[in-house]
Amino acid sequence: MRVVSTVNEVRNQVKAWKKEGLSIGFVPTMGYLHEGHASLIKRSVSENDKVVVSIFVNPMQFGPTEDLASYPRDLEADSKLCEEMGAELIFHPEPEEMYDQGFCSFVDMNGLTNALCGLSRPVHFRGVCTVVNKLFNIVTPDKAYFGEKDAQQLAVIKRMVKDLNMDIEIVGCPIIREADGLAKSSRNTYLSDESRKQAVILSKSIFMGKKMIEDGERNAKKVIDAMKDMINSASLTKIDYVEIVDVNTMKSIDEIKGEILCAIAVNVGGEARLIDNFMMKVD
Numbered sequence: 001m002r003v004v005s006t007v008n009e010v011r012n013q014v015k016a017w018k019k020e021g022l023s024i025g026f027v028p029t030m031g032y033l034h035e036g037h038a039s040l041i042k043r044s045v046s047e048n049d050k051v052v053v054s055i056f057v058n059p060m061q062f063g064p065t066e067d068l069a070s071y072p073r074d075l076e077a078d079s080k081l082c083e084e085m086g087a088e089l090i091f092h093p094e095p096e097e098m099y100d101q102g103f104c105s106f107v108d109m110n111g112l113t114n115a116l117c118g119l120s121r122p123v124h125f126r127g128v129c130t131v132v133n134k135l136f137n138i139v140t141p142d143k144a145y146f147g148e149k150d151a152q153q154l155a156v157i158k159r160m161v162k163d164l165n166m167d168i169e170i171v172g173c174p175i176i177r178e179a180d181g182l183a184k185s186s187r188n189t190y191l192s193d194e195s196r197k198q199a200v201i202l203s204k205s206i207f208m209g210k211k212m213i214e215d216g217e218r219n220a221k222k223v224i225d226a227m228k229d230m231i232n233s234a235s236l237t238k239i240d241y242v243e244i245v246d247v248n249t250m251k252s253i254d255e256i257k258g259e260i261l262c263a264i265a266v267n268v269g270g271e272a273r274l275i276d277n278f279m280m281k282v283d
């Protein structure tokens, strides 16, 4: 497994691969990789000749009171997982390599980002769009892989690629869950034993909301209220949002129809803000 830290090293390697006519898959991550990331890398390896993984805890997408400093890091374990999954190159830059002195260009978005996580994390998507744009320019992949757990991020990246005419196919991959249903996340490691036990209420509410719609419920408020009641039944949870939106606009809907996203963000035990969701096509 080759681990490089400079833009030039990535460019030279990718250029050499492209000269041989090889296709490039790309999995952008912030590291501390788990089975969710492994599934993205595996998919990318199955669909491309060479796979690049970036591991960069991007300061620009964290707000001033968020967990940038404590975000978990383990390059050795990450390299091992990437190797096992069949990736060939890890790009692991220092923040100075990505944002040198005088950096002042950003990619921003309106609309899709004025909802859900964009409301509680006002600088988040500008940071995500800017870094993903930079990473795309550095790696120049044919395809890039993102998890559906970050459904709003996936929609934002797809829109950015469309709006800015980037010649990259964005592939969304299903949420990977723990045995009890909790969506895999690097932030799950923040949870104490008791919080971890209670965190399962997130996925339980997700499965219940989905079932209500499958059983015919079309009133968004009824589904949201039932999910909120369930989440609030766990003493350590604090809801940030439970929303049902149109997946193409991220705008709240009253009547459940079309392509919908039901998304939740919940603080558990004051230790971790966790997200989960389901997407559905409803006739």
Ligand code: PAF
Binding pocket: 028, 029, 030, 056, 058, 061, 128, 131, 132, 150, 153
């Ligand atoms: O989903 C993530 O891990 C990050 O938001 C990403 C896409 C790697 C950008 O920093």
